[in-house]
């Protein structure tokens with residue numbers, strides 16, 4: 001099932017024409033109404049074709065911070081109907097806002113990606129994204145209602161309440177960060193429950209980069225299909241892109257958000273298929289239009305036809321954020337590459353942390369992992385530091401990581417249940 005046939009299966013030429021119309025309108029709207037953007041873009045800017053997009057200046061998170069809270073808004077306060085904020089890593093958060101029309105677009109793009117993952121009218125959605133200023137909770141809430149689902153607004157945290165409601169309400173759909181979904185499932189199993197037998201059909205997981213290994217772990221524990229979803233509050237929240245049943249990239253709602261890929265260092269456009277930083281321009285947003293917003297997320301773009309029949313551009317699964325990249329002994333390492341290698345090892349639990357120590361001249365990284373129950377059984381059922389089985393596994397993990405990331409790192413096997421489980425967004429990298 002496709003939620004919006006007209007928009008999602010539009011012929012390529014029609015799609016480009018619509019994008020061009022909307023881009024022109026967005027540039028006009030922004031330049032007329034947002035003084036700092038008028039200064040930067042120039043009042044006389046005209047867009048003749050889609051390639052002219054590359055002549056526009058970038059917008060960055062720092063611009064939102066600099067014009068905090070409402071300096072980049074294009075409508076008066078009275079026209080806003082909702083405000084969200086993104087987690088600021090340092091100092092003040094980033095404030096984003098929506099007109100009634102913007103919320104309508106948000107519900108529409110959420111409905112598209114949820115239906116692409118298997119959501120249907122009449123289903124029940126267990127929503128374990130955090131409610132509040134974070135866009136995850138209310139984004140999935142509104143999208144689920146638009147589809148015609150019964151939404152259970154559980155929010156993040158309080159794992160025991162998730163166990164209870166999942167077992168008693170038997171939802172078809174689950175929405176959560178992948179790390180929290182895994183924690184709910186594993187802790188339910190540890191408490192004697194059978195998450196795989198609850199009848200869950202699909203999970204929509206996002207807000208942190210995750211890997212195919214994590215997909216297998218989630219599908220195993222829940223007995224459902226796991227779909228990747230993508231978004232960011234500066235653009236709209238979740239709903240920017242999501243996987244279809246083919247699961248060969250995430251369809252971008254590119255009649256609302258125009259994607260391009262640029263070189264993260266120079267900002268030069270990259271060709272289709274080449275990896276780089278995702279840059280998004282909103283095409284229909286009125287309260288807070290964004291021209292060429294630097295997402296910091298590393299991916300690649302394709303417009304090749306998809307088996308599902310949707311004609312929108314697709315992005316590859318996110319590799320991580322450009323600023324998550326660790327430079328260890330001169331080698332560029334994404335935490336997602338470490339995750340891919342670790343989750344391929346059956347004798348490890350799918351939880352890990354990277355401890356990064358930049359206090360020395362050369363940054364050091366130590367990888368913390370936990371052994372799976374099968375290995376513990378071979379150690380006689382109890383955790384024994386230095387046991388030959390533990391040592392053998394530690395060496396194997398080190399070897400695999402060396403092959404995967406091209407770098408020798410220190411590996412520590414830690415006792416079961418000592419790596420913190422996430423009740424929201426996982427903390428994978430700890431700076432010492």
Ligand SMILES: [Zn+2]
Pocket residue numbers: 244245246247251306307308309310
């Ligand atoms: Zn598809």
